[in-house]
Amino acid sequence: MLNTDSTKPIYVQIADWIESEILNGHFESDGKVYSQYQLAEMYTINPATAAKGLNLLVDENILYKKRGLGMFVSGDAKEIIINKRKNQTLKRLVRELVLEANRLQISEIELIEMIKVANDQEAEQ
Numbered sequence: 001m002l003n004t005d006s007t008k009p010i011y012v013q014i015a016d017w018i019e020s021e022i023l024n025g026h027f028e029s030d031g032k033v034y035s036q037y038q039l040a041e042m043y044t045i046n047p048a049t050a051a052k053g054l055n056l057l058v059d060e061n062i063l064y065k066k067r068g069l070g071m072f073v074s075g076d077a078k079e080i081i082i083n084k085r086k087n088q089t090l091k092r093l094v095r096e097l098v099l100e101a102n103r104l105q106i107s108e109i110e111l112i113e114m115i116k117v118a119n120d121q122e123a124e125q
Helices: 010-023 036-043 047-059 077-103 108-124
Strands: 063-066 070-073
Touching: 010 036, 010 047, 010 077, 036 047, 047 063, 047 070, 077 108
Parallel strands: none
Antiparallel strands: 063 070
8 A cells, every 4th residue: 555665755645545545435434543553553664654644634634533542534524535635636637637738739629538538447447
């Protein structure tokens, strides 16, 4: 799961993985998530690194702490993650796609058709 060769810090990769698990329904609202020590053992990383990833999600109101019990998924975690990824990640990727299409002199119609084909192929899988 974690890419040690990535320029993305490990704690951010941990946070991204937990977000994906929430979106995929593996962690439910008000459900407990892995502790920093469980994550450290799973990925053979320093517990402080795992804690930093968890705290990043607490800062974004995706997780909340229950003293003595651990970290839990907030009630509106899915909406927060979807909005964050749509407004940050997806918009950035679309901008990059449009820039590359312009460099290659691909028309808007052709680009939209390419997106439709990719979407259809994803739906088939």
